[in-house]
Amino acid sequence: MKIAAITDDGETISQHFGRAAYYQVVTVEDGKIIDRSLREKLGHAHFGDQPHAVEQPGQPHGMDPDSHNKHLRMAEVIADCEALLCRGMGQGAYESMKARNIRPVVTDIESIDEAVLAYVEGRIVDLVEKLH
Numbered sequence: 001m002k003i004a005a006i007t008d009d010g011e012t013i014s015q016h017f018g019r020a021a022y023y024q025v026v027t028v029e030d031g032k033i034i035d036r037s038l039r040e041k042l043g044h045a046h047f048g049d050q051p052h053a054v055e056q057p058g059q060p061h062g063m064d065p066d067s068h069n070k071h072l073r074m075a076e077v078i079a080d081c082e083a084l085l086c087r088g089m090g091q092g093a094y095e096s097m098k099a100r101n102i103r104p105v106v107t108d109i110e111s112i113d114e115a116v117l118a119y120v121e122g123r124i125v126d127l128v129e130k131l132h
Contacts, residue, residue: 001028004078005085005112010038012110017089026116042074071096085115091131106130
């Protein structure tokens with residue numbers, strides 16, 4: 001199984017999905033981490049030349065069609081992953097990951113390895129109240 005985590009340093013889970021520079025993709029077999037690879041992640045800086053989406057009143061952040069398409073593009077590089085671990089994310093990105101069949105999990109665990117093992121062992125808690 002492969003699990004992605006957003007990161008800027010390859011070791012800790014970043015606070016903000018859109019601003020993180022990388023995905024650390026961890027491969028787990030028989031409950032043990034057997035491989036990891038750092039993959040570049042599209043983020044806010046990559047879409048700077050595109051018009052900013054107009055938020056719809058009463059809708060959570062990033063729920064418009066333009067944002068959804070950007071989120072799907074951000075997920076292309078981790079299409080082989082079962083889950084995405086983050087410490088902060090907008091509601092739109094969260095829903096876009098689910099649409100790609102990638103389970104988003106918002107956690108307060110900072111260590112990638114610790115969070116991956118908690119996910120595999122079924123101990124991780126998805127803190128959806130942290131969505132913005």
